[in-house]
Amino acid sequence: MRKLYVVLLGLLIVLCPVPAAHAADNGNWSVYPASSELGGRPYFYLSADPGTTLTDRVTVSNKTGAPLTFRLYAADAYNTERDGGFAVRARTEKQRGVGAWARPGRDRVTVPANSSVTVPYTLTVPESAEPGDHPGALVALDERIAASSASVAVGIQQAVGARVYLRVNGPTVPALSVEDVTLAHDQPLVPGTGESTALISYTLYNRGNVTLNPKVALTAEGLFGRDLLHRDLKRIPSELLPRQKIRLTERWSGAPQLEWGEVRLTASSRGVRESAGVSFFALPWLIAVVLVAALAGAAVWLRVHRGRARVPRAA
Numbered sequence: 001m002r003k004l005y006v007v008l009l010g011l012l013i014v015l016c017p018v019p020a021a022h023a024a025d026n027g028n029w030s031v032y033p034a035s036s037e038l039g040g041r042p043y044f045y046l047s048a049d050p051g052t053t054l055t056d057r058v059t060v061s062n063k064t065g066a067p068l069t070f071r072l073y074a075a076d077a078y079n080t081e082r083d084g085g086f087a088v089r090a091r092t093e094k095q096r097g098v099g100a101w102a103r104p105g106r107d108r109v110t111v112p113a114n115s116s117v118t119v120p121y122t123l124t125v126p127e128s129a130e131p132g133d134h135p136g137a138l139v140a141l142d143e144r145i146a147a148s149s150a151s152v153a154v155g156i157q158q159a160v161g162a163r164v165y166l167r168v169n170g171p172t173v174p175a176l177s178v179e180d181v182t183l184a185h186d187q188p189l190v191p192g193t194g195e196s197t198a199l200i201s202y203t204l205y206n207r208g209n210v211t212l213n214p215k216v217a218l219t220a221e222g223l224f225g226r227d228l229l230h231r232d233l234k235r236i237p238s239e240l241l242p243r244q245k246i247r248l249t250e251r252w253s254g255a256p257q258l259e260w261g262e263v264r265l266t267a268s269s270r271g272v273r274e275s276a277g278v279s280f281f282a283l284p285w286l287i288a289v290v291l292v293a294a295l296a297g298a299a300v301w302l303r304v305h306r307g308r309a310r311v312p313r314a315a
Contacts (some may be wrong), residue, residue, distance in 0.1 A: 131170025
């Protein structure tokens with residue numbers, strides 16, 4: 001029986017704080033900028049004018065007891081839809097920035113056991129390149145595919161990438177917006193018999209050409225301006241890359257069961273501040289059903305009453 005192979009590509013891009021000097025690592029191999037006179041670098045931070053060609057070196061370190069062969073390539077970075085994490089395009093995807101401009105000196109490299117190999121690369125910024133940040137990575141992909149013995153074999157390719165933060169010199173325009181705010185209530189049938197929660201969804205959009213480190217504050221006001229909620233959100237990406245848009249959610253536990261008000265989200269980063277909100281009307285299910293039934297009954301009674309009050313037209 002022929003096997004159907006489904007290949008899953010996993011890219012491990014490790015976020016390293018600026019003061020630290022750790023390599024992107026998956027336990028078996030790591031990828032990092034080659035050391036310089038200034039010491040180890042956790043990532044590549046490059047600055048160039050349009051039309052400039054830069055040269056640098058990337059090191060691939062094999063931590064296993066056997067030789068490993070890797071495919072080296074450059075890739076553009078983006079924010080994942082799931083949580084806004086830093087990720088890079090697959091080699092087969094269309095590259096428009098660092099992934100199209102950077103070229104390692106070798107496409108493939110074999111690293112002996114417990115050893116490292118350093119490969120030079122060039123990065124040529126086109127004359128037409130847009131000013132601002134162009135994040136990406138230099139990736140070492142293990143092309144081996146481990147398959148199971150089942151009829152449908154699921155294979156996994158692993159890759160590790162060293163981040164590249166490239167800024168093309170020119171005007172920088174930070175811009176951030178909050179869009180499409182929605183709120184969905186989850187309330188008990190009978191008021192006071194359970195907890196009410198609300199799921200707040202919103203889109204965070206970096207409309208500018210520089211990477212932002214956003215902060216988002218959530219507030220809620222009730223009738224007559226009563227303060228219901230004030231919270232600084234934690235589940236937001238540490239970096240929102242240029243032109244990236246992500247959908248995020250926040251759960252509001254203990255949301256009011258009977259209230260009329262507004263929820264507002266305020267996003268800020270490096271001199272930019274934007275907000276958006278949505279009105280809400282919280283009403284328990286039982287009360288809503290009673291009100292709907294009462295309104296329906298009143299409508300029926302009014303229709304019948306009006307029908308009886310009509311005077312028949314003379315023949």
